[in-house]
Amino acid sequence: MAEHILITGARSVAALDIARSLRVAGFEPHLADCVPARLARWSNSAGPVHRHASPVQQPAAFAAGIRALINRLEPVWIIPTCEEVFHLSALATADGWSDRLLAPRPQPLAELHAKDRFVALCARLGLPTPETRTVTDPADLSQAVTDMGDVVIKPVWSRFGEALISPSPAAVARIRPTGDRPWIVQRRIRGEEVSFHAVAHAGQIAAFSAYGSDWRLPGGAAYALHPLPDPLTTELRRMGDALAPEVGTGQFACDALVDDVGRPWLIECNPRATSGVHRFGADPAFALALIGRGEATPDPTPRHIAPALWRYGLPAALRERRLTGWRRQRRDGLDALTRPGDRAPLAGALIDTLGFALRALRQRQSLTAAMTADIEWNGAPLSPDRWSRP
Known part of the structure; x- marks a missing residue:
C-alpha cells in the first residue's frame, strides 16, 4: 500500500505541484484546506481534497479536523504550503507530531517570518541586508524616513502587496505603527x-x-x-x-x-x-x-x-x-497549473478566485488580503489552550 502524505494549503498552485510530484513518485497524496480549493479538487493528477475549519476563526475546530485527518490517514509526512504552517507548527508541538511536519518549530518560524527579526538573524549570520529599523510610533517612523531618504516601508508581519516603495510624505503620514503593530523602514536597494x-x-x-x-x-x-x-x-x-x-x-x-x-x-x-x-x-x-x-x-x-x-x-x-x-x-x-489531460484546475482556479473576490467585497478588504485572512498569522501567541480538545 502506498504511503499517505497530507498536503495543506490546497488553495495554492504550489500544493498542486507538490501533490503531482508525490503521486508520480508512488505516494498517495491527500490535500486539505479550509476553502473549497477547486483548483486541486478538480485535478485528476493530485489527490483527494479534505475540508477543515479555519485556524484563525475556529482554532479548536481546526485542531480537531487536523487530528481526525491524521488519525484516519496516518500520513508519514504533513507538508504545509501556505500560512497555515504557523498554526500547524504550534499544534504539532502541542500534540507531539513535529517529526512528521515539514516545517520549523514555532520559534524559528516566527524569526523567519517577522521582517525585523529576519534581518537581525541575517546580521548574526553575516548575510547582507539593507539598513533596517523597526518603528512603533509615527515619530519614530518620520525620523527613520528622514534619516534614510529613499526607503521601503512595510509591516513587520506582512505579505505580498503590503510594502510601500519610495512612499510620498502623505503616504508616510497615513501609517500608524504601534507596539502591537510595528512596521519596518528599510533603505531601498535599487536593482x-x-x-x-x-x-x-x-x-x-x-x-x-x-x-x-x-x-x-x-x-x-x-x-x-x-x-x-x-x-x-x-x-x-x-x-x-x-x-x-x-x-x-x-x-x-x-x-x-x-x-x-x-x-x-x-x-x-x-x-x-x-x-x-x-x-x-x-x-x-x-x-x-x-x-x-x-x-x-x-x-x-x-x-x-x-x-x-x-x-x-x-x-x-x-x-x-x-x-x-x-x-x-x-x-x-x-x-504550472495545467497538464496534458488535466485541464480542469484552470476552471477551478478561476472559480476559487471569484470566491475570494466576493469575500473581499463582503469584508471590504483587498483580494490579496481575502486570500490569506483565514490562515494568516501576525505574531499573536499560539498557546496550547487554543487547541483545546472538544
Missing part, C-alpha cells in the same frame, strides 16, 4: 528582484531553486519564472546554506535585490512553499527531497501560471510595450 526556494532537512538543503521573473503582481509575487545565471545562483545557494541550520526541517524562501554591482541583498523570508516549487515540475526526485529521502535539482525550463500571465501579464505587456517578451514566455514556458 533586480530575485528569489529562491529551498527544502531543508536537519539543517541541510535537499532541494534548491533560484529564479528571477519578468512578470510580477503589484507587490512582487511572481507568476512567471526563469532560471538565474550560475554565479548568482551559487551566491544565493550560499545564503540558503547559511540559513538552513536555523530552519532545521522545513521549506523556506527568500527574496533578494541584486544591486548594480551584482551583489544580492536579502530583504525578507517566507518559511513555506512559494512559486519556486514550480521549477521542479512533477519530478519524483523533488517528492523524495521533500520527505528527506534524496535531493533534487530544478528543471531549466521557464514556468508560469497561465491565468495570471493572461490576466496581468498581457495588459502589462501592452502597456509597457513588452509584447514580444510576453509571447516568448508563453511559447517557451510551461504552465
